[in-house]
Amino acid sequence: xxxxxxxxxxxxxxxxxxxxxxxxxxxxxxxxxxxxxxxxxxxxxxxxxxxxxxxxxxxxxxxxxxxxxxxxxxxxxxxxxxxxxxxxxxxxxxxxxxxxxxxxxxxxx
Amino acid sequence: xxxxxxxxxxxxxxxxxxxxxxxxxxxxxxxxxxxxxxxxxxxxxxxxxxxxxxxxxxxxxxxxxxxxxxxxxxxxxxxxxxxxxxxxxxxxxxxxxxxxxxxxxxxxxxxxxxxxxxxx
Numbered sequence: 001x002x003x004x005x006x007x008x009x010x011x012x013x014x015x016x017x018x019x020x021x022x023x024x025x026x027x028x029x030x031x032x033x034x035x036x037x038x039x040x041x042x043x044x045x046x047x048x049x050x051x052x053x054x055x056x057x058x059x060x061x062x063x064x065x066x067x068x069x070x071x072x073x074x075x076x077x078x079x080x081x082x083x084x085x086x087x088x089x090x091x092x093x094x095x096x097x098x099x100x101x102x103x104x105x106x107x108x109x
Numbered sequence: 110x111x112x113x114x115x116x117x118x119x120x121x122x123x124x125x126x127x128x129x130x131x132x133x134x135x136x137x138x139x140x141x142x143x144x145x146x147x148x149x150x151x152x153x154x155x156x157x158x159x160x161x162x163x164x165x166x167x168x169x170x171x172x173x174x175x176x177x178x179x180x181x182x183x184x185x186x187x188x189x190x191x192x193x194x195x196x197x198x199x200x201x202x203x204x205x206x207x208x209x210x211x212x213x214x215x216x217x218x219x220x221x222x223x224x225x226x227x228x229x
Contacts (some may be wrong), residue, residue: 043220043222102150
């Protein structure tokens with residue numbers, strides 16, 4: 001059974017204070033690891049897909065990296081509009097994704 | 110880009126009644142749609158996989174007779190919560206996959222905006 005654990009559960013940052021979110025996973029045959037952003041009361045918004053260890057992807061202030069056991073979402077100089085819950089999910093060959101519980105990020109001005 | 114639309118975004122119903130939530134793919138045909146349930150501060154939990162023209166596949170522990178799923182066309186799947194009770198109150202989210210693309214690419218799985226159900 002695929003398992004995804006995200007940490008921390010919640011993170012409070014000051015604007016401009018860089019940090020990282022962690023996603024640890026246990027999966028038999030990883031075919032993809034995904035990061036989504038979810039705003040309160042909204043559906044998840046796709047950010048990145050990572051397929052193999054060593055891969056990195058960037059989008060604005062976000063950079064996602066992948067190892068064989070975990071993924072990090074690095075947030076550089078965050079802004080208040082980056083406040084959201086960030087979800088990590090894995091795909092191992094079945095029809096859909098297994099999600100972690102998410103990290104709730106709050107960036108204060 | 111592709112868009113998945115859910116309706117209604119919020120619904121309040123009385124205990125014992127049924128409520129229907131619609132999930133539409135607006136600019137692509139979705140042979141497969143997924144229904145999730147999300148409790149506050151919890152992860153998305155897959156309820157069922159909806160396949161166009163066939164019966165839905167339910168996850169273990171999900172009551173088929175309570176959560177009726179119909180995928181009658183390539184652009185519409187519906188979730189009907191029958192005889193709703195307060196414990197059914199939750200955030201329900203659907204997602205759809207563009208057919209023909211590798212499922213391993215998360216960019217091909219699009220999520221709706223979600224529907225808040227409150228049973229009073």
